[in-house]
Amino acid sequence: MKLLSLTCALVVLAVSLVLSPEPVSADPAGTDFYDTPVADLDAYAPGAILRREPVPQLDVLGSHTERILYRSADPRDRAVAVSGLLITPTSAWTGPGPRPVIAYAPGSYGIADRCSGSSVQGMATTIPALLPLLEQGYQVVTTDYQGLGTPGEYEFLGRVAGARAVLDSARAAAGETDAPVVVYGYSAGGFASAAAAELASTYAPDLSVVGAFVGAAPTDPVLRVEGQDGTGTAATMLYTIDGLIGAHPDRAGEIRSLFNDRGRAVLDAVLDFCTFDAYEYGKLRSEDLTADGTSLSALMTGPVLGSLTAANTVGFTAPIAPVMIVQGVHDSSVGIEQSRLLAQRWRAAGAADVTVREFDFGTELVPAFDHTAANAAAYPEAIGWIERLVARSSE
Template sequence: MVLAVTARRGTDETTSHGRVGSVIAGFLACLLAVGAPVAVSGTAHAQPAPGAVVSEAPLDSRLSLPGAASARALSYTTQWRSGETATATGVVFVPGGEPPAGGRPVVAWAHGTTGLADDCAPSRNPRSERDTAYLEHWLDQGYAVVAADYPGLGSDGLHRYLDGQSAANSIVDLVRAARAVEPSLSERWVVVGQSQGGHAALHTANTATDRAPELDFRGTLTTGAPSNLELVFPIGFPEFPDLPLDGLTAFGAFIFAGLREADPGLDLDGYLTGLGREVVDAAESLCYDEMLARYTGVGIGDLLARPLGDDRFPAALSDYLGVPVNGYDRPLFLAQGLDDRVVPAPLSVKLVADLWAGGAQPRFATYPTGHSETMAASLPDTTPFVAELFAG
């Protein structure tokens, strides 16, 4: 049984939609039993404010959404988690019709894993049928949709995969930039994220009101958000047996590549075999589907030359990708598929328990679905949740 909690009412609803795969649940259940951005220093020339528009242009119609009356590609200023200025890219989709009084509410879409290379940026590629249908749904509700690529993905620097704070900065700052070029947008906004984007959305929720007090942040919706990975990866060792999880080697390689970029002092290559270094190097240039195709049959254990559980690696990983469990000031809805073989349900169950312990009151609902299918399956619950956030 999985607890579903509605934050606004404080009531408990117990729902059960199926069984978590026994191998994954057993393994992970046993395993799991157990800030604001930094200011950039002054220089002879003032740095542009986060969210300043660098460029804008109409989005190629082949990359747009069918329900968008207008679609524009933006580049804008943001920050890495260190406070260093970055330029990021994203897209603004606006539905047709007259905007309501007070402007169109904004859904900030945080996308799932595509890769690290610039060619993998969502703004440079047609959206998948799944993502198109999902974003069309929010446009149909009358919301504008802004979609950040995240720093380094389609812009300068290497994208640091699952560096949640850097991604969160770019999401908040895209809302600012979008309002600068589209006056019909309201100051009211929510963040909605899937998979990697769910991780980014949680970081966004944790920082949004402090980072952009001039905006009216209302809350957060995630589906299949990864968490507690800092507890799982340190058990890795050479010849570690394969787990029944989809895309684990590709996801692991993206994490290693991002961590290597963010923390050069870790000497991540020293943890890797020759094959491991090849795979992690490839993760910097290959998109997700290409990684899957090239390294089918390669397991996490094949990448490792020594265990990851030493004194250095777990702390570095936790600092890099850990999800905050306190400091939330707006409602949260976490949706999880019980048959998810990318982000197994026990990871999310632990996250929800930690969020409650940290003072948040998230609503948590489960569905008898896999990783991506949870997006559509949750809409009967998440659509009214988002509408309630924008009410008033």
């Protein structure tokens, strides 16, 4: 019956998004939900909801969906407004304590504002992934990340920015309750979930973070670039560089000087990329884009980018909550060595509860299958794992 209800919900969702006469990003009052400035933003506490609007097209499985704007803090501790979705089941929570919160970190749909997770494009991909969590009666909140959809620069795979966006979304959902929180992310979202797990005890000690699900996370920027170099989506290698330029505008000239004219043109072009736009450039080699023919992965450990890369590498701070790391062994989007290295680093740092689950689908001939398949295959075990964490938190 649960499988049937999920299937029906997916069909309803797809039809509603396609047939909706109005863009679901439109504010009922006609104002711009994302761009309208928030007065006295600094006066709000992290996680405070600044603006909200219903998104009835997404009310599936007996839930109420809202687009929210909430207060967070960027890596320089400046107040920023971040957008996302808050989905609350309408039925009463029958478990012990307050309703648990899943702070869901979406994967990457690109780095242009139009690719944000609460946009039409982002929701069509994200919402189906949330249905198994909503089916359990959990409240789910998602983040668009700092500067994605909202004013400001989006730091792709930025450790501090991503972690704070996720943790403050959890604050927005939990409100004044002590609801157990599980951070949950896959792919680029897995990176943000892993970063949130590391920073939770210091940035958000008020939250009851009881666990973190980390799927196929590119937590080592150098390995990510090496894995993308020369592939059909190689242009996405430069997402990270554009993010660093946005996060460190005082060093923009220095960073851009590492690239030749063609490289700088690609840097500029990918700022408006969503998921499939990267294929336009084909199998780029980073050596053909840099000023001196050095590979991008080598530059990322060099004098200009080395310290910035290190600051955005996850794995050297032990999470205090249990973590589950999941990935397909033949994943061609994020190499399996990423998950293995993350587990190794966390354990070496003193993490006491790290569960690793690898899936071998025997898909060497179709390796792209593994990246998304592992996310779906992990749900039964992940749901049981979350249930145990939630139950333990109420003891």
